[in-house]
Amino acid sequence: MLILKFIKLKPIIDSLIVCMFIVSFSNCYSPPKFPATLMEMNKPEYLLKDSLFWNRNESKHFTYFSSKKVDSGFIKDIIENQENNIIHIAKIMDIKNIDTLPKIKLWIFNSDNEKYSKTQVKSNAHTLTEYWSTYYNKNNATGAHEVGHLMSQHFWGYLKSKKYNFLMEEGFAFYVDETRFFKFDFYKKAKVILGNDKYRISIIIKENNNNDYENKAIVCGAFDKYLITTFGVEKFAVLWKNIENENVFNTTYNKSLFDLESDFYTFLETND
Secondary structure, three states, X not given: OHHHHHHHHHHHXXXXXXXXXXXXXXXXXXXXXXXXXXXXXXXXXXXXXXXHHEEEEEOOOEEEEEEOOOOHHHHHHHHHHHHHHHHHHHHHHOOOXXXXXXXXXXXXXXXXXXXXXXXXXXXXXXXXXXXXXXXEEHHHOOOOHHHHHHHHHHHHOOOOOHHHXXXXXXXXXXXXXXXXXXXXXXXXXXXXXXXXXXXXXXXXXXXXXXXXXXXXXXXXXXXXXXXHHHHOHHHHHHHHHHOOOOHHHHHHHOOOHHHHHHHHHHHHHHOO
């Protein structure tokens, strides 16, 4: 009789042990404690306090600070790519005075975890215009994306409405990496992605979130490319500097966002 009772109670006892383990594990885990705020830790002066952590390199438009764990072969490729990137972005933006800009500080970490421990930012790359700095995992450091953010914010400013962040900021930063970090044509890729209606421009604007990040960003990048190559970058800059609501599409392009979106889809269907 006692044995039978134990057998019936055993599943309950096992469940309690599992629950106790989960609670105990949860209590043991706590997020890392950082020595300063995120903005303080990203300051160049703060990062350079740990002078033994960094190697330093220079090129025409950049100063590179790389973790000593990063192989020198990576740095050579990064320098070559970033010099090409800044010229490529300046050409898209029609900026002719990039040589007058102060050198961009480019911070290179050996891994996402190393980057997180030094900056509190978990993504594999980010930008802070305030510090004229871009911060990379070594595997992303050849891309133009973050320099695109830096230059668009520097020359065109911050968007007046966060509603259009994904369409404009992420779209543009992806577009400048087309056929470079991303080895494909954005129009062709966007046409495939748009086989699913959830990636339509109007829906991306409405949701304005990072779900399905890459697919959305490629579609937005293709749309930004369409606006720039069809109507000129000057009008795109006007759109960027004044975008508060949909009326700015009418005042800038003499077309509603709905009409521009429809024209874009027609263009993709007829473009080979």
